[in-house]
Amino acid sequence: MxxxxxxxxxxxxxxxxxxxxxxxxxxxxISEGTNVAIFDLRVDDxxxxxxxxNARPSQKMEFYEADVTDPIAVEAAMDKAAGDMGAPDxxxxxxxxxxxxxxxxxxxxxxxxxxxxNLLGSRNFAAGALKHMHSGGHLVLIASLAGLAGSYxxxxxxxxxxxxxxxxxxxxxxxKLKGIDVSVVxxxxxSTPLLDYERAHGSRITETVNAFAGVLPVDEAVAGILxxxxxxxxxxxxxxxxxxxxFLARKATGVMHRIVDQKVAKAHAEEQQHKAV
Numbered sequence: 271m272x273x274x275x276x277x278x279x280x281x282x283x284x285x286x287x288x289x290x291x292x293x294x295x296x297x298x299x300i301s302e303g304t305n306v307a308i309f310d311l312r313v314d315d316x317x318x319x320x321x322x323x324n325a326r327p328s329q330k331m332e333f334y335e336a337d338v339t340d341p342i343a344v345e346a347a348m349d350k351a352a353g354d355m356g357a358p359d360x361x362x363x364x365x366x367x368x369x370x371x372x373x374x375x376x377x378x379x380x381x382x383x384x385x386x387x388n389l390l391g392s393r394n395f396a397a398g399a400l401k402h403m404h405s406g407g408h409l410v411l412i413a414s415l416a417g418l419a420g421s422y423x424x425x426x427x428x429x430x431x432x433x434x435x436x437x438x439x440x441x442x443x444x445x446k447l448k449g450i451d452v453s454v455v456x457x458x459x460x461s462t463p464l465l466d467y468e469r470a471h472g473s474r475i476t477e478t479v480n481a482f483a484g485v486l487p488v489d490e491a492v493a494g495i496l497x498x499x500x501x502x503x504x505x506x507x508x509x510x511x512x513x514x515x516x517f518l519a520r521k522a523t524g525v526m527h528r529i530v531d532q533k534v535a536k537a538h539a540e541e542q543q544h545k546a547v
Contacts, residue, residue, distance in 0.1 A: 286365030288313035290462035338391030348398035361399035388430035405449030419519035458483035458512035484511035
């Protein structure tokens with residue numbers, strides 16, 4: 271296991287820690303002795319009980335109800351957590367949502383909601399955490415490969431995640447002057463409830479395009495994410511195929527466009543043929 275560049279965090283704030291990637295991050299940090307504050311809309315009692323059972327007697331693990339789209343509520347929850355546990359030396363914004371559909375068929379309200387949760391939620395979390403973070407701290411924003419490369423039906427999701435990457439770019443340079451590191455996580459698809467929802471309600475064409483970067487089991491993805499966090503890498507992408515996609519999106523955009531266009535065209539033709547049968 272990669273060692274922590276600046277030592278194991280004493281206090282971690284994690285949004286979206288009640289399920290998916292966030293919950294796996296919480297479990298890993300608890301196993302290393304970190305005191306963890308979870309910020310989420312809700313966390314099942316059974317999950318809290320399990321986390322508390324795995325914590326050490328002197329270790330703190332608390333849940334704070336907060337909607338990341340509400341800046342006042344997020345700030346108040348983080349003020350309370352900082353008072354209970356102390357200032358965070360690690361803060362990870364893992365809260366997010368995905369709603370896909372062809373742009374011309376996607377309601378404004380859906381587009382706005384995705385942007386509010388993913389982009390404004392990242393802004394609100396960062397503002398609340400940085401208010402208490404000292405030199406040596408580390409802020410991590412979870413974005414996506416969709417924040418580097420557009421895909422079919424993902425206008426709202428990509429717009430929000432491109433925004434998160436842009437936010438991280440600015441925070442990286444600003445917070446460096448204060449001794450605080452900033453990372454942005456840009457993974458491909460991960461086997462979480464978010465992906466399950468997309469598979470059930472999304473487009474087969476989108477699935478085909480995104481398959482280029484592969485799908486990682488959540489445990490493998492989180493292990494890769496934590497490896498990058500421990501080393502304080504700026505942009506973190508777990509998985510070889512996802513890293514290749516990131517490289518093409520950032521360094522060979524034309525090649526990436528041709529790959530996406532070919533996959534969309536082929537998947538669309540197959541879909542039309544299936545409908546005609």
